[in-house]
Amino acid sequence: MQWLDGLIQGILLGGLYAQYALGMALMFGVMRLVNITHGDLVILLALIGISLASTFSMGPWSVLVVLVVLGAVIGVILQRLILNRVVGADPLPSLIATFGLSIALQNAMLQIWSADTRSLEGGAIVHASFQLGPLFVGVLPVIVLLTATVLTGGLDVVLRSTRFGRALRAASADVEAAALTGVNPKTVYTGATAIAVAILGFAAVFQSLRSTVAPADGAFQLIYAFEAVIIGGMGSIWGAFLGAMALGISQSIGFRIDPGFGILAGHLVFLAILALRPQGLLGKG
Amino acid sequence: MSAPLLSTHGLVARYGDFQALYGIDFEIAAGEIVALIGANGAGKSTLLKSIMGLLRVAPDMVKLDGRPVGGTKPHRIVAEGVAIVPEGRRLFVGMSVIDNLRVAIDHAGRPAANGWTLERLYGLFPMLKEKQAVPVQSLSGGQQQMVAIGRALLSQPRVLLCDEISLGLAPKVVKEIYQSLPSISEAGTAIVLVEQDIGLARATSNRLYCMLEGRVSLTGRSAEISREAIGEAYFGGAHAVA
Helix, strand or coil: CHHHHHHHHHHHHHHHHHHHHHHHHHHHHHCCCCCCCHHHHHHHHHHHHHHHHHHCCCCHHHHHHHHHHHHHHHHHHHHHHHHHHHCCCCCHHHHHHHHHHHHHHHHHHHHHHCCCCECCCCHHHHCCEEEECCEEEEHHHHHHHHHHHHHHHHHHHHHHHCHHHHHHHHHHHCHHHHHCCCCCHHHHHHHHHHHHHHHHHHHHHHHHHHCCECHHHHHHHHHHHHHHHHHHCCCCHHHHHHHHHHHHHHHHHHHHHCCCCHHHHHHHHHHHHHHHCCCCCCCCC | CCCCCEEEEEEEEEECCEEEEEEEEEEECCCCEEEEEECCCCCHHHHHHHHHCCCCCCHHHEEECCEECCCCCHHHHHHHCEEEECCCCCCCCCCEHHHHHHHHHHCCCCCCCCCCCHHHHHHHCHHHHHCCCCEHHHCCHHHHHHHHHHHHHCCCCCEEEEECCCCCCCHHHHHHHHHHHHHHHHCCCEEEEECCCHHHHHHHCCEEEEEECCEEEEEEECCCCCHHHHHHHHHCCCCCCC
16 A cells, blocks of 8 residues: 555656656757756746745735746746857757856855745645545645646647747757748747746746745756656657656655655666666657 | 849858858849759858858848848748758658648748649649658658758748759659759749759759859850860869859
């Protein structure tokens, strides 16, 4: 029973990780841009959300709307100001630029919000649960998982069958050829980063409802997002979702083997997949 | 000849410190097929890249309808009505045939009254219709070339630049592709053909330019230029016609 519970909790945890991973799948998996600030942006949005909630006594769902819109705006600024200058075949410039930005962001957040851990007040829903056979399942984690599923499906449809999605896939396959077919790569990349950071708005709200956030926490979100994308296979949106599930389940089962082993179990599964199936679960070739 | 649709004027292009083109004067009118021949490294592809905005050139060096467009970003040049079938095809790997074509349709310039539609393209290359759901990387070289040409046509070009479209293809396929060119130019589309096969280039084109070491070494009506003159202009013989 303990293991079944571990599996269910792992899937639910995977729902949160999927929300970190989707934007990463878009930026790293599809655009091949390494964005080290990915996790810091979750934390930044979460802290802004927490401040908004306490200053204007906003409920979590209004905060969610604000953060998604704000995320999109931050994405546009990030791409226009920094990433469009470093995007290219070589991943190193984007890595270095965003690594610097990550440090600056963390310090700015420390300055503004201090190192205290904070969380978002969500009311009754945070503690609500229902019985599923012999197990108790939290309502909030189920909402998180459903949201992640809808976001993944939506993003997949956008990539597959919209003008924007085709342009983004074309630019990712061959940016010069895409430009020679009429695509403006910078516009397309800006749209993609806006979507990626907007999704982090969801992650920020759910992260700060479920647990706590502090300015230096971004590294965890970053590494989980990277791992989920690589487990799932570069460029595959549903792959990132599956990768997030694999990570959540391994951590949850690992935690039940030994409380200190949870996080490490996730990393070990990541390393095992990297060794045995480097193209990822849904990756080709 | 009527007023040129696309022209270059003393076009100079460099890759870093290396100067690749030394003042190219080139022009093409609507409905014309002009061949661009020359040895490897003569600057043919560089000329096409300069026209498409992939290399930095001064505005006045490239003119479309007499307006300066040199150095304009590639996606804007496409919207202005110049499209390219790039060397090596450069298809969007991982995407289906129809999605490759749709990218062009999505971002096409102003369609002419007799613009290119999928139906018209399928009439030209029926294979594209049969294979529309197939990922482009699983097609043969010739079929991929047809996708590349189709993609360029769906951008609704007034000028179509073709960079070595026969390279690496079986003679039968080359013939099939070259047979499609007259029906493209009949509608008024100008075609610039970069071609290694001099006989094919001469037979297909109205006029030709021969390039040598970044300069135009010979130009004239394809039917009137002798093979000897081309040979000299191609390899830089002592009597090359300037």
